[in-house]
Amino acid sequence: MKLILTQQVSGLGAPGDVVEVKDGYGRNYLVPRGFAIQWSKGAEKQITVIKKARAAREIATLEQAKEIADSLKGLKVVVKAQSGKSGRLFGAVTAGDIADAVKTAGGPDLDKRRIEIDHPIKTTGAHRVTVRLHPEISGTVSLNVA
Known part of the structure; x- marks a missing residue:
């Protein structure tokens, strides 16, 4: 097909x-x-x-993608979500939530379709998420779900 x-x-x-x-x-x-x-x-x-x-x-050049990847490394991103007493979230953290949190933390404006979440984020604590910036470069975002 x-x-x-x-x-x-x-x-x-x-x-x-x-x-x-x-x-x-x-x-x-x-x-x-x-x-x-x-x-x-x-x-x-x-x-x-x-x-x-x-x-x-599209992110225009390879150098621009490298700059954005470097800026994402040092960024402290906090996503706030409702959770129960055991730390389990009511729902999950989505790519849109992460993109908004990166922007409010002072990072670049990311397209939520470029954020790759390997497994659903359903617990509080520290998590790592991959962002496809360029076909050759991807950055990682360290986020804390509170």
């Missing part, structure tokens, strides 16, 4: 890329969640629009 990606998909590609995937993966996962659209000659024209939007959000 030939698809055009509309969002970043780890291990597959970036928005605007034309990819070939198995039928079930495309039909049951990528298309219903809005990660991709069906490829056609008419949809091929949308690739330029998707790539322009991606370029506007």
Whole structure:
């Protein structure tokens, strides 16, 4: 199945890329969640629009990505959430919560789609989260859930 990606998909590609995937993966996962659209000659024209939007959000250079990664290392990020007595949260900390907390801590404005959370953050305490800044560079954010 030939698809055009509309969002970043780890291990597959970036928005605007034309990819070939198995039928079930495309039909049951990528298309219903809005990660991709069906490829056609008419949809091929949308690739330029998707790539322009991606370029506007993209971190321009490798040096800029390195600077942002360095600024994230020394940043103290605190996310406040409601929890029970045992330290377990009511819900989980999302990528949007982390992006907002980084911005309020004085860090760069991050796109929540670039934040990769390996496992759901459902407890208070210290956690580490990866941020994909550039295809070659990713930074880590140390956050404290209080």
